[in-house]
Amino acid sequence: METLNSSSTRKLNETFSESIIPPILQGCFGIFGNFFALFLLFYHSKIHRWGPFYRYICALAITDFNGLLFHYPVAITRYASNFSFEFPEEYCYFDTFLFSFSFLSSAMIVCAMSCDRFFAVKYPLNYRCHTHKTKQVIATIWLFSAAVASFPLLGFGSVQMYYPKTWCFINFASKRRLDRINTYFYASLCLFILCITIVTNVAVIYSICNLDKNDPILSNEVDRRKRKIDETYIVTLMMTIVILFSVCWIPLVVRMLINASASNPENGPGELLAVRMTISNAIVDPWIYIILRKENLVKISKLIQRVRKSKHIPVIFTTKESNATGACAVSNLSTPSTRSTQL
Template sequence: MAPCENTTTLHTGGKVVSSTLLFTAGLIGNIIALAILYKHKKETRHVSVFYILVTGLVVTDLLGKCLISPVVFVSYATNLTLKALPQHDGLCDYFSFSMSFFGLASMFFLFTMALECWLSISHPFFYEEHFTRRRVVIVFPAVYLCSLLICSLPFMGLGTTKQYCPGTWCFFNMARDGKNSVSFSVLYATLMAILVGAVLVCNTSAAVNLTKMFKQQRKRSNSSLNGSRARHFAHYQELDNLILLVLMNVIFLICSLPLTIRAYIGAFAPDNSDEDDLTALKFASVNSIVDPWVFIIFRTSFFRKLIFACCKDSAQS
């Protein structure tokens, strides 16, 4: 049995300072990101579909932080584990569900952003006809509903939840469950892996097609320079969105890969290493903290001028 699975007091390895810093960084980052998005909406008459989806991602990350982190702070403040807190019935299940729900919802938003970026570059006519701002709003209830249905499976008998050290974490049990031939952890990890793969395919295809567009514009030497610039800068927004999306997905891949690996190890070659499981969970939680800061840094004038300069040099060459 795991050392912290049924304990009532926190394990000595718990560090409230690091949890507080991570929560503060995530909260401030998401609020600043929302402020930037609001400013963009005020300054720009036409808000792109990509920015609507980015807003959904930021709001999801912010909700996750606000609904999960307070439970951790209460546990630290009372020196009691989640299973020992007053009126704790269902608290561990709530924590596990919230972790998996917001992680999956964020991945769905990243996939939708990648799909939108790919269609806008590779199939512009189809994109203009079908990807309208009114229609893309449907993505929000669809993402949350799918995530809700999938993450509710443990409550229907597929898999179980488990308390991890130092006692302030709960997540689905990543060890093999004797009651089910296929545990929820394998299903969850497989779905995340599929979404990550789909995102990588969309981003790669979009990058290849965008590169071809720039090369074709370079070969049009008979056109005037101003005309060449106009055509070249027409794809600046797509390049801008693509780079931001690639950065976010690299971070998500790094953060989600350990959890996926641990889920498969627990299902097919269990080593009962709670320490490794907890490390994977911490990596997964960091994604919602780093993503908004990547967006904030990328939206600074320095990074945008750098990209614009690259486009300009390419157009003049």
């Protein structure tokens, strides 16, 4: 298995001027964010009782946490050494597997979360009878992702060290037919997963907006309203994750397809930016969960309702006296502003 082709080697021998700040920020925020998200999941486990949705969130955080933890310390070491530290060839194979596994697992877990919400809203009776399948689904995702990530290690394609020799991935900067087939397969699989995720989320939103009043599970209007609130919260979280997932993933997939179709594949700053965008998805996901937790949204909603219902909202107005002194007066809506004058 080749690690670098000749054209890539010439580019990688050039002097690098990349800053160490982006990888440090990405590594710190990503590792801490996923760890904190896991802490909150376990700390509040009595509240959510490890429902299927929260099991998927936990699996996503574990996948992203391990992917970042095993990559960034070594990558930052190369930046800190002013690019004099060289990756061992064995680590390049490991890094390729790590990236391929983490990227694909995260995409499939997000897709599974979307499908889970779709069946929960569309077929609630059948869904309640199959919630115990969540662990098997997660295990299947991890096994399938590991199998696909192992293709380059087993000879189906090769691995490549990319600019500025701080990360390794499947070789989509090669002219070899086997490498291009592997690239097309991986990129097409990711696009397929993305399409399923978007379609199921749109279907979930449509179903929530049109909850059937004759649903056997919803015995009265209160139950129906409560379920709609719960589902709306989860869909809000899911849509945020899916939108960011799409924005972060598309650049790398596009770069892979362009390079696989090009007569002169590139290995430079464009590829580095694309993979940083993809890694950003693993960094942002836990913070979305931390910020958009149901408890936080409920508190914000209650605060907004209090402000709206309050009869003592301060109003700032100007008087003749304040014009002379340059000051402003404050009044409450609950009391008549008898001292106010024309501006």
